[in-house]
Amino acid sequence: MESVLLVDRRDGWTLLTLNRPDRLNSFNEDLHRALRAALDAAAADADCRAVLLTGAGRGFCAGQDLSARVGLAEAPDLGTTIDTFYNPLVRSIRALGKPVVCAVNGVAAGAGANIALACDIVLAARSAKFIQAFSKIGLVPDSGGTYFLPRLIGDARARALALLAEPVPAEQAAAWGMIWKAVDDGSLMGEAEALCTHLATQPTFGLGLIKQALNASAANTLDAQLDLERDLQREAGRSPDYAEGVAAFMEKRAPTFTGRGS
Missing domain, CATH: 3.90.226.10 (2-enoyl-CoA Hydratase; Chain A, domain 1)
Incomplete structure (x- = not known):
């Protein structure tokens, strides 16, 4: 069957x-x-x-x-x-x-x-x-x-x-x-x-954080959403994909993202 x-x-x-x-x-x-x-x-x-x-x-x-x-x-x-x-x-x-x-x-x-x-x-x-x-x-x-x-x-x-x-x-x-x-x-x-x-080639961890922010947006005040963006950006900024994205930008090459948060 x-x-x-x-x-x-x-x-x-x-x-x-x-x-x-x-x-x-x-x-x-x-x-x-x-x-x-x-x-x-x-x-x-x-x-x-x-x-x-x-x-x-x-x-x-x-x-x-x-x-x-x-x-x-x-x-x-x-x-x-x-x-x-x-x-x-x-x-x-x-x-x-x-x-x-x-x-x-x-x-x-x-x-x-x-x-x-x-x-x-x-x-x-x-x-x-x-x-x-x-x-x-x-x-x-x-x-x-x-x-x-x-x-x-x-x-x-x-x-x-x-x-x-x-x-x-x-x-x-x-x-x-x-x-x-x-x-x-x-x-x-x-x-x-x-x-x-x-x-599948993109910074998956960061995309997941974007989903979190958008999911919360409808119920949040502007102040609450600004605070959430700050907190999620802090997480994103510590990820290997962020470091790779910045390095690739500075070196004028395509990034190779792992999609992982750590």
């Missing part, structure tokens, strides 16, 4: 492919557990300096697989599902001390859309669409949807998308600042892989 998640370790980075194409890569418990384990492994692997997340087949991820919930005698506790699976997944992506790139190759709906938005850099095929599908079945956007959307595209657009569940084409998502860019369908994986190959 083929794995619900394909893990391909490349030179300096890891490709993770959601692999339930017959279900538009919707989440069940097996996929949740496999993806969390793969992200934990990437976090612990010093040789992995970037992660690329994508989906197999014609879609990225349709969110929760609802088929297991048909015909239940009583309503499931969706809060427990979120606490057990979705919230830890989003936190894991945001906290990972290296860049997470998402290549959205088709529909990204419900939690699938918001897991994509939790990643650091999102590329989408021009045919892809992002849908906050929750209201269609009487639910609330989860997996960070009510957090990410207002910050990315503003309150008015976030409210309309959450309440109306209208699909947002990839080019519109890029124009609104929801994602980094839309690319031709045939170029998506090539561009995403080239981006990860580049990130």
Whole structure:
């Protein structure tokens, strides 16, 4: 039986492919557990300096697989599902001390859309669409949807998308600042892989500190953020990659970063 998640370790980075194409890569418990384990492994692997997340087949991820919930005698506790699976997944992506790139190759709906938005850099095929599908079945956007959307595209657009569940084409998502860019369908994986190959040569420790600063920014006052920047810069300034970057600049050569903090 083929794995619900394909893990391909490349030179300096890891490709993770959601692999339930017959279900538009919707989440069940097996996929949740496999993806969390793969992200934990990437976090612990010093040789992995970037992660690329994508989906197999014609879609990225349709969110929760609802088929297991048909015909239940009583309503499931969706809060427990979120606490057990979705919230830890989003936190894991945001906290990972290296860049997470998402290549959205088709529909990204419900939690699938918001897991994509939790990643650091999102590329989408021009045919892809992002849908906050929750209201269609009487639910609330989860997996960070009510957090990410207002910050990315503003309150008015976030409210309309959450309440109306209208699909947002990839080019519109890029124009609104929801994602980094839309690319031709045939170029998506090539561009995403080239981006990860580049990130694998960069000062990974410093990139992880950038993620920390950006993650804290939305909740911090200016004074608190200035203090955080100071503290993180102190850490960055002690790293071998900073010393290498300065030396390479002075010697007019390309730097060779190790990605390590010490």
